[in-house]
Amino acid sequence: xxxxxxxxMMTEQAGPKDLVAxxxxxxxAGFDFAVSxxxxxxxxxxxxxxxxxxxxxxxAAQATSRIPLMTYVTCPSFRYHPAVVAQKAAxxxxxxxxxxxxxxxxxxxxxxxxxxxxxxxxxxRQEMLVEAxxxxxxxxxxDGYTNFRGEHFDVESAKLWDLPEQRVPIGVAVSGRQSCRIxxxxxxxxxxxxxxxxxxxxxxxxxxxxxxxxxxxxxxxDTDRAAAITRAHTLFRWFGLGWKVNAxxxxxxxxxxxxQFVREEDVAGSIxxxxxxxAVLAAAKRYADVGFTHLALVQIGGDQQAxxxxxSRTTLLPAWREAFGG
Numbered sequence: 001x002x003x004x005x006x007x008x009m010m011t012e013q014a015g016p017k018d019l020v021a022x023x024x025x026x027x028x029a030g031f032d033f034a035v036s037x038x039x040x041x042x043x044x045x046x047x048x049x050x051x052x053x054x055x056x057x058x059x060a061a062q063a064t065s066r067i068p069l070m071t072y073v074t075c076p077s078f079r080y081h082p083a084v085v086a087q088k089a090a091x092x093x094x095x096x097x098x099x100x101x102x103x104x105x106x107x108x109x110x111x112x113x114x115x116x117x118x119x120x121x122x123x124x125r126q127e128m129l130v131e132a133x134x135x136x137x138x139x140x141x142x143d144g145y146t147n148f149r150g151e152h153f154d155v156e157s158a159k160l161w162d163l164p165e166q167r168v169p170i171g172v173a174v175s176g177r178q179s180c181r182i183x184x185x186x187x188x189x190x191x192x193x194x195x196x197x198x199x200x201x202x203x204x205x206x207x208x209x210x211x212x213x214x215x216x217x218x219x220x221x222d223t224d225r226a227a228a229i230t231r232a233h234t235l236f237r238w239f240g241l242g243w244k245v246n247a248x249x250x251x252x253x254x255x256x257x258x259x260q261f262v263r264e265e266d267v268a269g270s271i272x273x274x275x276x277x278x279a280v281l282a283a284a285k286r287y288a289d290v291g292f293t294h295l296a297l298v299q300i301g302g303d304q305q306a307x308x309x310x311x312s313r314t315t316l317l318p319a320w321r322e323a324f325g326g
Contacts, residue, residue: 033067039111040114045256057071073191187208189212214292217287232273277315
């Protein structure tokens with residue numbers, strides 16, 4: 001099967017109509033799947049956007065016909081109650097004719113602090129995620145009414161009246177042993193942003209063997225490499241801070257401060273910049289080598305999607321198929 005190539009609808013760098021146009025372009029270019037971030041805030045003020053991802057995905061489901069869609073990822077524990085996430089996901093699966101996967105994670109302070117519930121430690125957030133997944137799965141089962149009394153959530157006589165014919169698969173974001181166990185036991189796929197072999201090993205040990213592993217990787221395509229590096233530094237200099245830091249920072253000002261000493265050369269050393277297709281393939285190979293079945297690229301720069309999609313159609317996708325199948 002090889003490793004499939006995905007496109008990222010990066011809601012933090014483009015408005016809602018542009019995002020729909022971009023994913024239509026990705027489908028036309030031949031991408032295998034598309035994922036969407038789900039934030040209330042961008043990481044940096046310079047990114048400039050953060051429309052409601054689920055509304056955009058509903059429009060994308062109608063504007064496309066082939067490309068699978070996925071949240072990458074939604075937190076079902078703070079801004080959204082898990083019973084409402086289940087309803088949204090079931091509805092979107094109907095609109096998408098079975099092309100939707102629900103990607104879930106334990107959240108980031110950046111986007112979840114807005115409801116004023118505080119920001120609990122990571123182990124509590126994982127407990128909340130487990131309860132949320134149990135609620136969502138039970139509602140997807142559609143067997144009568146769901147009642148739930150948990151440590152973190154209550155559900156009172158809930159039922160989804162519009163269930164899709166094809167059950168919504170659930171992907172779970174992982175970053176360590178605990179989250180890999182949750183993904184292996186309760187998820188249909190593993191989601192990770194770092195190509196670490198142990199994540200897949202822990203996922204498999206918990207019941208994930210044979211299930212998809214979906215990664216994500218930023219690039220900054222431009223025929224002018226210097227411009228690509230500058231743009232990547234301006235918009236994505238926070239990327240190298242790592243998940244454990246990124247999950248805790250409360251807002252764009254904090255991300256700006258935390259990344260203030262990141263240099264352009266640091267970014268260029270960690271993110272493929274320019275139009276060298278071999279550099280992108282080499283970076284992607286790190287994911288393929290540790291068993292990822294899917295990799296979604298993030299093209300940095302909301303106004304750079306059209307040239308990236310054309311380059312992908314003519315250059316990247318043929319080279320990708322040769323290197324990774326898919």
